[in-house]
Amino acid sequence: MVADPATPGATPDPGTGDLERAILGSDPVLTAEEVAEVAGVTPDQFRRLWRSLGFPEFAPDEAGFVGADADAARLLLSVTGGDFVDFDVAVNLTRAVGQTMARLADWEVTALLQKVDELATLESENRIETAISLVSELNRPFEGLLIYAWRRHLAAAAARMEALRASEEDLHTVEVTVGFADIVGFTALSNTLTQERIGDLVELFEMRCTDVVATQRGRVIKSIGDSVLFVNDDPVKAYDTAEGIINVIGRDTRMPDVRVGLASGAVVQRLGDVFGPPVNLASRLTGVARRNRIIIDAMTAALLPTEEFETRRLPARPVRGFGLVEPVAVRRR
Structure with missing residues (x-):
């Protein structure tokens, strides 16, 4: 039960910023230029990666990013430049991830929304507080499920490609x-x-x-x-x-x-x-x-x-x- 914020010493009800923090792990404190510098990529490269994920750009001086954004850009850059993946291929793969995850996120939120409302009513909490609890409970097992499902689908797709190759067909x-x-x-x-x-x-x-x-x-x-x-x-x-x-x-x-x-x-x-x-x-x-x-x-x-x-x-x-x-x-x- 959340205390009445009008009462001296009371804890204010959680807001959307608290939910965002629970999901991302921290508050957005970095600008795009700062993320690019931390990640070791050019601002243009980071903007391309960010857009390919399906996100709108922030204003140049707007602190809309977290450290994980820089980590992701750095990780992606680390696999480019070799014989297999150049930056254009990396952007293409990132676009696939962005489109897939955007639909999955909308699907997940829609599926859980009714449950959040039910739990909030049952436990006399506000929706944000209930959603934060649900995020903390589901995040880790759901992340594990994502990796598992991706590997299984990757194996199935690779098997289909191998079948085409065996019959000498266009892949x-x-x-x-x-x-x-x-x-x-x-x-x-x-x-x-x-x-x-x-x-x-x-x-x-x-x-x-x-x-x-x-x-x-x-x-x-x-x-x-x-x-x-x-x-x-x-x-x-x-x-x-x-x-x-x-x-x-x-x-x-x-x-x-x-x-x-x-x-x-x-x-x-x-x-x-x-x-x-x-x-x-x-x-x-x-x-x-x-x-x-x-x-x-x-x-x-x-x-x-x-x-x-x-x-x-x-x-x-x-x-x-x-x-x-x-x-x-x-x-x-």
């Missing part, structure tokens, strides 16, 4: 089936729901899709609110993923309907994303599919074993960016 281009799952009528639906319900719906949609994709040994590339983009090396497993998403979402009376489009072909892998005609076509095909149905392209239809699947060409129709396309309806025999 940045791979043949996959791309899937795009989309909530039907999400814009109209969101106008009828409370903000909390919209958030719960999107979170549940993404969680169920991710579980299905992982079960079928695919990868979620990204989620965009009411849609999820995934890939799988095996077109049959991609179909099973699409069918699984419809089963756990579209067939659940508590959830909205979904549509899934599948397209196969070569995609370029860069920056944790995939690019190419199959990606765009899979997205466009969701606009053709009926509720809780799967629509595929001709390439995917050719890859599915005929003894297991029944396909039916639909009338050609204009698809933005592709001209006239004959979508294919598919089902298991």
Whole structure:
């Protein structure tokens, strides 16, 4: 229980500065020029690194940095200049870290916000005080989890690259089936729901899709609110993923309907994303599919074993960016 600050000798309630201090470990006391000097980098190099992490620049004389910022810049500079990593590569990797951590931080805060409110009410504390307690309890184990997850995903990505190398393929281009799952009528639906319900719906949609994709040994590339983009090396497993998403979402009376489009072909892998005609076509095909149905392209239809699947060409129709396309309806025999 925090003492009343109006009482002589009372301790004032913690503020946002105390929460920032608990997370960063100290108060910001350094300017950008001072950080650069301590880190042994030029001010321009530090600004590039800071921007690549996704942070806005401070005014030249504003003390917005802590010692850990200088340590990070020094650490990154220590791995540049060799045969493997130059400064431009380091900035590119830093951008990947920044984008990933920004989304993770927002996700973490959103996930814990309700818990903070519950605990603050239960223990008669203010939110900042409760948040500080939660940070001190979770920081170390969560940091360990981050390192573990990064190593496991790094190992998986390296294994995929080695598989491409073994087959003498371009390491940045791979043949996959791309899937795009989309909530039907999400814009109209969101106008009828409370903000909390919209958030719960999107979170549940993404969680169920991710579980299905992982079960079928695919990868979620990204989620965009009411849609999820995934890939799988095996077109049959991609179909099973699409069918699984419809089963756990579209067939659940508590959830909205979904549509899934599948397209196969070569995609370029860069920056944790995939690019190419199959990606765009899979997205466009969701606009053709009926509720809780799967629509595929001709390439995917050719890859599915005929003894297991029944396909039916639909009338050609204009698809933005592709001209006239004959979508294919598919089902298991």
